[in-house]
Amino acid sequence: MVRIIVDAEKCQGYGQCCFEAPEIFTLGDPPVTHPAEVDEALRDDAERAADACPLQAITVE
Template sequence: MRVLVDLNRCQGYAQCCFLAPESFKLVGEEALMYDSGPDDALKEKIERAAASCPVQAIMVEYMNGHADEMVKSGTSEAEARHGA
C-alpha cells in the first residue's frame, strides 16, 4: 500500500491526523507530514482517514498481483477491483 497526498489540495483540516496518527501529522498550523509507505496493519485506519478528508486530498494505492490500482479516498480495494 502506498499513500499519496495532494498537498496543494490539503487545507489542514487534520481529520486524517485524528484517525491515523501513526501515519499523518500536522506540523505547525498547516504543514502535513505523512508516511507514504505505511504498514499494512494500518490499512483500515488509512482508508478511514482518506475517506474523512473533506477535500479528498488523500489517495491510497494498492498493489495486486496483476497491476497497480489507484484508489481514491474512501474507495475500498474490493470496490476498485470490481469497478464500483
C-alpha cells in the same frame, strides 16, 4: 505495503486525517506529514483517514 499520497494542492491542513489515523498523519509544515508507505496492518486506518478528508486529498494505493 500501502502507499499514501496527499495532494498538497488540495490539502488545507484541517487535520481530520491526523485525528482518524494519528499513527500515520501528523500536522506540521507542509500542513500534513506522513510516511510514503505504511505497513499493510495500517490500511484500514489509512482508508478511514482518506474517507474523512473533506477535500479528498488523500489517495491510498
